[in-house]
Amino acid sequence: MNTKTAMQKKQLRFSAFILMIALIIVLLTDSVFYHFTKSMLTSQLEERMQLIADNVAVSIKLSKTGQSYVENLIGVNLRTASVAAQYRLNPDIEKVSNEELVQLSKELMVDHITLMKRSGDDIIGYKSSDPKEINLSTKGWSHDWFKAFNQLLDTTNANVASGQTLPHYWSGPLNTSSSNPQYVDKWGYYYDGTTNYIIDPYVHDTYYNEYQEKTGVDSVIQEMVHNNTNNGAKEISIFNPPIFLKQQEQYKQEGYTWFADREILFGSYTMKDDRDREYVQEVMSTKQRKQFISTLDGKQYLKMFIPLQLDFPVVVGLTADYEQVQASLRQQQTSLLILIVSTAIVAFIIVFLSIRLINRNKEAAVESIQEVYIENIDSLFRSMKEQRHDFNNHVATISSLVYFKQYEELQKYTNEFIGETTALNDIIQINVPALCAIVQSKVIQAVERKINFQHEVENLNRLQLGALKATDMVKIVSNLVDNAFEAVSHSGKASDLEVKLIGRIENKQLVFEVINNGLPIPENMQNKIFEAGFTTKASSGKNSGLGLHIVKKIVDTYHGSIHVKSDDDQTRFQVAIPV
Structure with a gap:
């Protein structure tokens, strides 16, 4: 896989x-x-x-x-x-x-x-x-x-x-x-x-x-139940507790009188539940409202019992259509379900498209890095082929210098030859492909510009980088090294141009240091060098003043830090990024 x-x-x-x-x-x-x-x-x-x-x-x-x-x-x-x-x-x-x-x-x-x-x-x-x-x-x-x-x-x-x-x-x-x-x-x-x-x-x-039929309680109940359907009431019963609870003699002893020996004083009582008597009794005892959900003929109703203390004790029994509540709940649940499904589909599409976009960006970044890496590896192989092709010429030259006993020239020639070969061999030891490619490129540039470029990259095998972060790392290293090359090239020195790259993992941070022995950066400019368009070099058409600004922007993106320290001996840039 x-x-x-x-x-x-x-x-x-x-x-x-x-x-x-x-x-x-x-x-x-x-x-x-x-x-x-x-x-x-x-x-x-x-x-x-x-x-x-x-x-x-x-x-x-x-x-x-x-x-x-x-x-x-x-x-x-x-x-x-x-x-x-x-x-x-x-x-x-x-x-x-x-x-x-x-x-x-x-x-x-x-x-x-x-x-x-x-x-x-x-x-x-x-x-x-x-x-x-x-x-x-x-x-x-x-x-x-x-x-x-x-x-x-x-x-x-x-x-x-x-x-x-x-x-x-x-x-x-x-x-x-x-x-x-x-x-x-x-x-x-x-x-x-x-x-x-x-x-x-x-x-x-x-x-x-x-x-009573025209102006009394029954007419009011009739209006509430049959002519005002919005309130949900299906039946209203005014219970006569002494008769309904079979306690007539007890109430007589307490001095109460009532209209008639009938259970329902006003309204009707057709929607019956076996628990009605129990709840009427409890309401009469506690003087508190009671209710329960009843199922009658396959439909749900809310049955409520409310005590009224007039000249005689009565209990108002109300039966309300609970199906309205259930229907409203089902409607809201359906609407919510449609909203959830729609949102989930949209979210899934957004996530899918986002993953596709991220993958494309990553693939593009990886391909970009791979192109740089392959290009520089090809350059390395070409250099090795050129060295092999020119090997006989080098041997002949060395033999001639020995024959004519030009030992000083021989030493210079062999040092230059060995240094180039060593640099090309060392670059292969860096185990991060993206970093290997960019350092390889900078080594070749350093050789061409007569700059002594050293690199020390330690324990990066523990570093886990995504494609985008690898791209940013390449940008950081490339811009810092290019800036160092420019600094030593414009220092006015004819020789001993030195640039050093150090990379390591330290305290859960990826640390890069780029050191050069070019001219120092004045202290009053050290805070300005990260501004877009700012440069300390004379305008040559090549320096846009964006390199260090790009580095600072990338470092801030990863909540890292960048520091610069410059004196007459050397200028050191240090970048630390949490990993």
């Missing part, structure tokens, strides 16, 4: 790892978003249900105010009917027949008339247009009712906490009929001492129900 393939696989693995991490983050974000959104939507639904319950509570209170007004009107009418009946009936109860009461009820437009009298310690219905009222005992009725009857018969006005009191008259609140529990009736009781019985005309709740 070649290096290029291995690098590509490594990059693909890295890209896959990044995408996997991104996917995990997105999934976690999606999960948090889902639960947050679900909680928020559920909370909003609960708030709407609470608002409905508040409206229902207000409606019940207003309804009770209206009910009291309507009840009082009915009570006044019943008193009028009682007075009219008194003028029509014999004051002796024994001389009044049930048939007569039936006829009189029709004429006075009341449902029934009952005549009541004392029987021992009880007060009973003695004569009545309704056979079920005859001999009906009232002793076991609520203490307000029985107490009011006794007060009337004692020719005093009724003085009890409930009901409507008028002269010689008392009317109890709407309540379930004892003789016929299917009705909720309104009774009136009149006695002024001129008869031996209490006149008791009463009517069913027909008028009251008509009032």
